[in-house]
Each structure stands twice: as C-alpha cells, then as structure tokens.
Amino acid sequence: MNITTTTEQYIRERLTKGVREGGRDLFSFRNINLEVGRMPNAEGSAEINLGNTKVLVGIKLDVGEPMRDKPDEGSIMTGAELLPLAHHTYDAGPPSAEAVELARVVDRGIRAAGVIDLKKLFIEEEKAWNVFIDVYVLNYDGNLFDAATLAAVAALNTSKMPKYEDEKVVRENMGKLEISNICTSCTYAKVADTIILDTDGNEEDFSVARLTVANDEKAVRAMQKGLGGSFTTKELDTLVDTTFEKSKALRKIIQGIKGD
Amino acid sequence: MGNNKILAAVYGPREALPKHISDPDRAIIKCRYTMAPFSSLEEHGRPGMNRRAIEISKVTKEVFENVVLLDLFPGNEVSIFIEVLQSDGGTRAAGITCASVALAASGIPMRDMPYAVSVGKVGDTLILDMNKIEDNYSNADMPIAINPRMKEISLLQMDGELTPKQIHEGTEMVLKAGETISKLQREALRRPYEKVQEKYQASI
Numbered sequence: 001m002n003i004t005t006t007t008e009q010y011i012r013e014r015l016t017k018g019v020r021e022g023g024r025d026l027f028s029f030r031n032i033n034l035e036v037g038r039m040p041n042a043e044g045s046a047e048i049n050l051g052n053t054k055v056l057v058g059i060k061l062d063v064g065e066p067m068r069d070k071p072d073e074g075s076i077m078t079g080a081e082l083l084p085l086a087h088h089t090y091d092a093g094p095p096s097a098e099a100v101e102l103a104r105v106v107d108r109g110i111r112a113a114g115v116i117d118l119k120k121l122f123i124e125e126e127k128a129w130n131v132f133i134d135v136y137v138l139n140y141d142g143n144l145f146d147a148a149t150l151a152a153v154a155a156l157n158t159s160k161m162p163k164y165e166d167e168k169v170v171r172e173n174m175g176k177l178e179i180s181n182i183c184t185s186c187t188y189a190k191v192a193d194t195i196i197l198d199t200d201g202n203e204e205d206f207s208v209a210r211l212t213v214a215n216d217e218k219a220v221r222a223m224q225k226g227l228g229g230s231f232t233t234k235e236l237d238t239l240v241d242t243t244f245e246k247s248k249a250l251r252k253i254i255q256g257i258k259g260d
Numbered sequence: 261m262g263n264n265k266i267l268a269a270v271y272g273p274r275e276a277l278p279k280h281i282s283d284p285d286r287a288i289i290k291c292r293y294t295m296a297p298f299s300s301l302e303e304h305g306r307p308g309m310n311r312r313a314i315e316i317s318k319v320t321k322e323v324f325e326n327v328v329l330l331d332l333f334p335g336n337e338v339s340i341f342i343e344v345l346q347s348d349g350g351t352r353a354a355g356i357t358c359a360s361v362a363l364a365a366s367g368i369p370m371r372d373m374p375y376a377v378s379v380g381k382v383g384d385t386l387i388l389d390m391n392k393i394e395d396n397y398s399n400a401d402m403p404i405a406i407n408p409r410m411k412e413i414s415l416l417q418m419d420g421e422l423t424p425k426q427i428h429e430g431t432e433m434v435l436k437a438g439e440t441i442s443k444l445q446r447e448a449l450r451r452p453y454e455k456v457q458e459k460y461q462a463s464i
Contacts, residue, residue, distance in 0.1 A: 228325030230412035
C-alpha cells in the first residue's frame with residue numbers, strides 16, 4: 001500500500017509540467033553562495049549555501065607518516081559529519097553509512113582528479129603532509145554531494161600551506177597550498193520518472209535513484225549511483241554529457257574566488 | 261571469479277530487528293560486506309567493517325532493494341552477508357553476482373537476478389573484470405551492476421579518468437558480459453537440483 005502525501009503529489013504534479021520550487025527548471029542549480037576563509041584558524045575553509053543547504057568545509061595540514069603502500073606521497077583524509085542540528089533525522093554518534101558515503105564520494109572526486117599532487121606533499125623519508133578535509137553539514141536541504149565537493153575544492157584552492165622547520169609544523173607566514181586541478185560534481189535524481197539536477201530536501205525524500213558525476217575539464221573523474229532505483233545506459237550517457245555542460249559554471253565559481 | 265573466493269549467505273524474510281528500523285509497508289534489506297583479515301595479497305587487514313566496507317555494504321544493499329519484491333513482506337528484513345575470503349580485484353562486483361544467486365536459491369521473490377562486473381582502463385584500453393595486478397596499473401575503475409531483464413544499472417561507481425565515450429563503451433562491455441555471467445548464475449542455481457536428479461535416476 002502506498003500513501004501519497006500532499007507534498008509528494010505537489011512535487012509530482014509540478015514535475016510533469018517541468019516546474020520546480022522557486023521557478024527553476026529540471027536541470028538548474030539553486031542559488032549558490034560560496035565564501036572562503038570563514039574559519040581563520042583552519043588552513044583553508046569554505047562555506048557554501050546551496051539554496052537552504054549549508055555546508056562548511058575546513059582544511060588542516062599536519063605532518064605524519066606516509067601511507068605504507070605509498071611511501072613517497074602525502075595523503076588526503078576526508079571526513080563528513082552530519083551534525084544533529086542540521087536535520088531532524090540526524091543523530092549524534094559514529095558516522096552513519098550516509099555520512100561515510102558522502103565523505104568517500106567527495107574524496108574520490110578530489111583524489112581521482114588530482115586536485116592535490118600527493119607527490120608534492122612528500123617531505124623526507126617517513127615524513128609527509130596529511131591533508132584533512134572535514135565536511136560539516138550545518139543545514140540539510142538536499143544535494144549534500146555537490147555542496148560538499150564545491151566547498152571542499154574551493155577551500156583547498158584557497159588553503160594556506162604551513163612550513164616544516166626543525167621537525168616542527170610552523171603556522172606563521174604561510175604560503176599557498178599548491179593546487180593541480182579543479183573538479184566539481186553534478187548530482188541527479190529520479191523523482192517520479194523525471195530526472196532532475198540538484199534536488200532540494202523535499203525532492204530528495206521522493207527520489208528513487210541518485211547519480212553523482214564528478215569531472216574536470218577533460219574527463220569524468222568519479223561517479224556514484226545511490227538509492228534503490230536504477231538508470232538506463234541511455235540515461236547515463238545523457239547525464240554524463242549534461243555534466244560537462246553544467247560544470248563550466250561551477251568551475252567558474254571556484255576559480256572566481258580568491259583567498260587572501 | 262578468478263582468484264576471488266567469496267561466500268554469500270541470505271537469511272529471511274524474518275522479523276526486522278531492532279523494531280524501530282522495521283518498515284510497516286515493506287521489507288527492509290540489510291547487507292554486510294566484509295573482508296577476512298587474511299584475504300589480500302598485501303598486509304594483514306583488520307577484521308570487520310572499515311569505511312570502505314560500510315560504503316560497499318550500502319551500495320550493495322541498494323542493488324537488492326531494487327529487485328526484491330519488498331512489498332510482500334511488510335515489517336520483515338532480508339539479510340545478506342557477503343564474506344570475501346580471498347580477494348583478487350573486483351570483489352564488490354563478484355559479491356553482488358554471488359549474493360544474487362544466494363537470494364534466488366533461497367526462494368526470495370525478485371523481479372530480476374542482478375549481476376555485476378567492473379570495467380577498468382589500463383593505458384587507453386578498456387578491460388573487463390580487472391584482477392589486483394591489473395588494478396594496480398589501471399587509471400580508471402568502474403564497477404557496474406545490471407538488472408539483465410530490463411538492462412537497468414542498479415550500481416555504478418567510478419574513479420579515475422574516463423571520457424563520455426569510454427563510459428558508453430564500458431557499459432556496453434558490461435551488458436555484453438552479462439550474457440555469460442547470467443548463464444553461469446542460472447547454472448549455479450540449477451546444479452544442486454541436477455545432482456539430486458542424477459542420484460534419483462541412479463536409484464531407480
């Protein structure tokens with residue numbers, strides 16, 4: 001038995017006419033407001049407002065041992081916290097599968113696109129920089145994947161780089177962290193047999209399938225399908241093409257923001 | 261699948277526990293993918309769930325939510341356990357192909373029998389079902405699960421570097437491979453009954 005709520009009916013009816021909340025069409029993003037350097041204690045930070053979704057990303061760099069299988073490289077560690085204040089369904093405690101997936105998808109895009117050249121983070125034998133990317137979800141209203149990826153790349157792109165002197169990390173007169181590439185992502189969802197970009201919280205409640213495509217200028221760098229629904233191969237091809245078109249504007253936003 | 265040795269077991273439908281996670285409208289699927297600590301060619305791993313295993317369990321669960329007729333068992337759960345005993349690349353895909361047969365063998369009603377396989381890229385060449393050594397030299401990996409009857413994609417992950425054309429070709433390769441994999445799955449399902457039949461025929 002299926003109970004259709006008023007909200008679901010409203011969303012479905014509007015989607016069949018190709019209309020969405022706020023008057024946007026099926027393949028446009030909500031308003032994006034991205035600010036960097038909001039948390040000056042962190043080496044890098046960015047806060048994004050994607051409609052009513054609010055995500056803060058903080059970057060910290062520390063010196064540690066390289067990974068055992070990559071002794072001549074630094075490392076990236078990405079974590080995501082779905083703070084209990086961000087949504088009524090979020091609970092305190094160890095990261096949920098949802099949070100782990102978010103962190104790993106953001107991480108995968110950044111890693112595969114080579115946003116940071118890990119070889120350049122090597123210091124000396126058994127010493128390398130670890131880059132910590134922490135995604136803090138402050139308010140949930142759908143599409144955390146794109147919000148988090150945008151904020152993380154913007155934060156990295158304007159992050160400072162501490163120095164390593166006399167076996168100590170020095171966080172004074174820091175230079176810039178070197179960035180080798182920029183990647184962004186577009187997340188689509190199937191709601192009532194219609195595919196839409198950048199779902200808000202209500203649309204996400206009724207989504208049956210989700211697809212995140214992360215790319216740079218040249219190629220697709222990471223993908224993740226989520227939820228219990230499915231996509232056809234034709235839909236996949238179309239969404240990959242759409243991503244290249246949509247990502248231009250996203251990349252411009254990141255490139256347009258200069259840190260201090 | 262090659263040197264992968266994977267066990268899949270299915271329990272249910274049975275009462276969903278703890279009670280608060282049960283859904284009064286349909287059954288829920290639980291999935292746990294784990295790797296044995298001695299399963300890899302490299303160093304000793306830690307038993308149980310790490311972040312990778314949590315993510316794989318989640319996407320695998322979603323594959324089976326797509327095909328199991330959940331509406332038939334409100335308030336119940338179907339648990340799927342995938343244990344990688346020896347790994348040689350593409351274990352999540354092999355685990356799905358395997359669990360799919362386990363579900364069908366246990367008589368759980370499904371609208372399709374999914375299979376999964378990974379497409380990789382070494383240099384500029386797309387290859388199917390990479391083993392660990394190929395994976396170490398690859399610059400892209402794209403595991404895909406398919407519902408063969410409707411040719412729907414129920415799992416898709418990717419990292420590395422692929423052009424839209426390569427993604428298209430990759431999915432075509434996965435669809436083509438499905439003919440073989442689905443056949444092997446059906447044979448595996450039939451095998452225990454054929455043995456019984458042989459025994460029976462020998463006895464009369």
